[in-house]
Amino acid sequence: MTIPAQLCRPVGERIGLFVLDGLGGLPHPDHGKTELEAANTPHMDALSQKSSLGRVQLLPSGMTPGSGPGHLSLFGIDPIELEFGRGLLEALGSDYALEPGQIAARGNFCTIDGEGLVQDRRAGRPSDDECQRLCAKLTEEVSVDGVTIELIPGKQHRFTWIATAQDLGARVNDNDPQVTGKSALPFAGEDAASETTAAIAGDWLAKAQQCLAGEAAANSALLRGFSSRPHVPGFAERFQLHAAALAVYPMYRGVARLVGMQPRDAGRGLADQVEAVKAAIAEDFDFVFVHHKDPDTAGHSGDFESKVAAIEAFDAALPAFLECGLDVIAITGDHSTPTIMEEHSWHAVPLLVHSKRALPQPDSTFGERNCMNGDINLIAGPELMPLLLAHANRLDKYGA
Amino acid sequence: MTIPAQLCRPVGERIGLFVLDGLGGLPHPDHGKTELEAANTPHMDALSQKSSLGRVQLLPSGMTPGSGPGHLSLFGIDPIELEFGRGLLEALGSDYALEPGQIAARGNFCTIDGEGLVQDRRAGRPSDDECQRLCAKLTEEVSVDGVTIELIPGKQHRFTWIATAQDLGARVNDNDPQVTGKSALPFAGEDAASETTAAIAGDWLAKAQQCLAGEAAANSALLRGFSSRPHVPGFAERFQLHAAALAVYPMYRGVARLVGMQPRDAGRGLADQVEAVKAAIAEDFDFVFVHHKDPDTAGHSGDFESKVAAIEAFDAALPAFLECGLDVIAITGDHSTPTIMEEHSWHAVPLLVHSKRALPQPDSTFGERNCMNGDINLIAGPELMPLLLAHANRLDKYGA
Numbered sequence: 001m002t003i004p005a006q007l008c009r010p011v012g013e014r015i016g017l018f019v020l021d022g023l024g025g026l027p028h029p030d031h032g033k034t035e036l037e038a039a040n041t042p043h044m045d046a047l048s049q050k051s052s053l054g055r056v057q058l059l060p061s062g063m064t065p066g067s068g069p070g071h072l073s074l075f076g077i078d079p080i081e082l083e084f085g086r087g088l089l090e091a092l093g094s095d096y097a098l099e100p101g102q103i104a105a106r107g108n109f110c111t112i113d114g115e116g117l118v119q120d121r122r123a124g125r126p127s128d129d130e131c132q133r134l135c136a137k138l139t140e141e142v143s144v145d146g147v148t149i150e151l152i153p154g155k156q157h158r159f160t161w162i163a164t165a166q167d168l169g170a171r172v173n174d175n176d177p178q179v180t181g182k183s184a185l186p187f188a189g190e191d192a193a194s195e196t197t198a199a200i201a202g203d204w205l206a207k208a209q210q211c212l213a214g215e216a217a218a219n220s221a222l223l224r225g226f227s228s229r230p231h232v233p234g235f236a237e238r239f240q241l242h243a244a245a246l247a248v249y250p251m252y253r254g255v256a257r258l259v260g261m262q263p264r265d266a267g268r269g270l271a272d273q274v275e276a277v278k279a280a281i282a283e284d285f286d287f288v289f290v291h292h293k294d295p296d297t298a299g300h301s302g303d304f305e306s307k308v309a310a311i312e313a314f315d316a317a318l319p320a321f322l323e324c325g326l327d328v329i330a331i332t333g334d335h336s337t338p339t340i341m342e343e344h345s346w347h348a349v350p351l352l353v354h355s356k357r358a359l360p361q362p363d364s365t366f367g368e369r370n371c372m373n374g375d376i377n378l379i380a381g382p383e384l385m386p387l388l389l390a391h392a393n394r395l396d397k398y399g400a
Numbered sequence: 401m402t403i404p405a406q407l408c409r410p411v412g413e414r415i416g417l418f419v420l421d422g423l424g425g426l427p428h429p430d431h432g433k434t435e436l437e438a439a440n441t442p443h444m445d446a447l448s449q450k451s452s453l454g455r456v457q458l459l460p461s462g463m464t465p466g467s468g469p470g471h472l473s474l475f476g477i478d479p480i481e482l483e484f485g486r487g488l489l490e491a492l493g494s495d496y497a498l499e500p501g502q503i504a505a506r507g508n509f510c511t512i513d514g515e516g517l518v519q520d521r522r523a524g525r526p527s528d529d530e531c532q533r534l535c536a537k538l539t540e541e542v543s544v545d546g547v548t549i550e551l552i553p554g555k556q557h558r559f560t561w562i563a564t565a566q567d568l569g570a571r572v573n574d575n576d577p578q579v580t581g582k583s584a585l586p587f588a589g590e591d592a593a594s595e596t597t598a599a600i601a602g603d604w605l606a607k608a609q610q611c612l613a614g615e616a617a618a619n620s621a622l623l624r625g626f627s628s629r630p631h632v633p634g635f636a637e638r639f640q641l642h643a644a645a646l647a648v649y650p651m652y653r654g655v656a657r658l659v660g661m662q663p664r665d666a667g668r669g670l671a672d673q674v675e676a677v678k679a680a681i682a683e684d685f686d687f688v689f690v691h692h693k694d695p696d697t698a699g700h701s702g703d704f705e706s707k708v709a710a711i712e713a714f715d716a717a718l719p720a721f722l723e724c725g726l727d728v729i730a731i732t733g734d735h736s737t738p739t740i741m742e743e744h745s746w747h748a749v750p751l752l753v754h755s756k757r758a759l760p761q762p763d764s765t766f767g768e769r770n771c772m773n774g775d776i777n778l779i780a781g782p783e784l785m786p787l788l789l790a791h792a793n794r795l796d797k798y799g800a
Contacts, residue, residue, distance in 0.1 A: 061784075
């Protein structure tokens, strides 16, 4: 259920959405508290006394979101309905704003033998510098008529492959055989526009192999996850919001750009992000998305205390964020990353929504268990944005 | 929303789904506790401290499930979308594995007068032995060319009618006039294949009346709920699970078989079922469904103490079940059967999910009211299986 766009008011209060990546956790085996519950968070706890609490379920029951789907869900998009490929996320993660009509794929340098059989699907994991050299060489020496091919080097053997031309489709198979000792698969398109893309990819690959023939290891490439930019109506169109994304990492700027936010310089972390929020408000943005990566990183590493510290660092910055002039403050996560699991999980994430229209529970603090009894209860990710609009006095009544 | 099959991993931890039939209850008028809350259940209460709690709503708001739909919902099938007739449930309830292509109907022996008008829709409720004799007689003396007709005697006047032939359809009307003093209705099919079935049923009935002409009461039959086996993708296909059903009563084995579980000998009750779980795990099943009928039976009888005792009997067996080697334990019901109502009800049923990835509420015990505040909140029946797969580390992350 998407909020009808005509209910959204062009003016209203200012909203800040603070995403603590991987916020949700599970009890520590020794003391039974989650990371958020164990953290010393006086400012979030004080804010809870003046906030509606609840939990957000990003995907249907049991499904664990990656960062892309988790953020899309918070931004009001059903990630299951929105089909997009790995290539899009790679491009977004490289801070590349894939435009409608462009096709992106995830590339791997690989090693093939004299008969064209794949010997190493990662070309011996070259260094990042080596990956940059290979991408530069291909960019300089390989061209396909009528098409612009861009290569964005990534970590080790990884790169993003982007084709720009008229009428390209994205329904093209991966050429990765998935196992060594087999040939890469030929590219084929499922429709006319995708056949064009497949022909371009095949042409480029043949020329790339000639160009890389002298390389010791990285003498070919595998492409997968062909994708175009899906049509996603923007925040302005859907919610009448002028939205800024203040994320340090490119992946999150990319997802925000996809939904129509404007990325702004977020510096190197929380202190810079406070200044960035002030600057965005001065620029008349009425929605800011602030992304704090560290809790997720700590969760992946399995370091409970480090995740606690990452949450406490945000709490310490909260008073400064509260003084920026935002009217509605939402604090939540894009998924859980319990340190005892060392990976993302399906568990719903805690949610705090502060505004002067909140319905707090007495004596509540901000933690997984307290949030279960809150005003907001358990909502699906795409239900969050309408709720924030309502708290910001930005939604008209429905019906007389 | 069904979990995408490609997210399901072929390996993972072992799951036990324990269904206490009719588990949910309502407060006793004297002391205000439900049957589950009043029961002395130290083992379920202890497990609650290490479990995610919640409630399951088997059908849309206000709808009371029969046992078939209740179980299908738990097994991940939307019972509203899956059309199936009473005949199928009768066949399943008779431990008859209706195969694709076979047609089943629920039969009643009835009494007709000389003009063919129905005088008694239940033929004076013959004894079970009498029903067996009548079915045997018809099986021996009545045949329809090119068709195998099987009759499975039931309680009193009831039997299951099963036809096996090529190209049979199930869209055939009931011939039961619903009131006495009228003729049975002629059979008609809504499509060509169903017309074939209707013709067979009509032919069989005419011959059955000749065969039964000398009977004092049971001189005809009524057939209703013509049904074929619906196409239901199995647990292996949908969830990558090798599933065993350990139910004492045939109806529940039948529903489990319908979703691709393999029924195994469950003996006569809980003690035998413990051994059956061990045997199933030794056979490399990675999912076991254990069905405990008694709470429902007691609920129907309106005997509060008897339902309490049935729940306590399960609790007493729980430690033995916990030692079988299951990693994920779910305890719930297929519907509520409050003793004050003496029938099934629509109330959501309590749910406990134990795994090392659970998020317990401190100091919670297993009861209707406690479960309202649990991590799992209120889920629809078909949301349960994805959740159990997640707890068993059997689902891939969705998206990068």
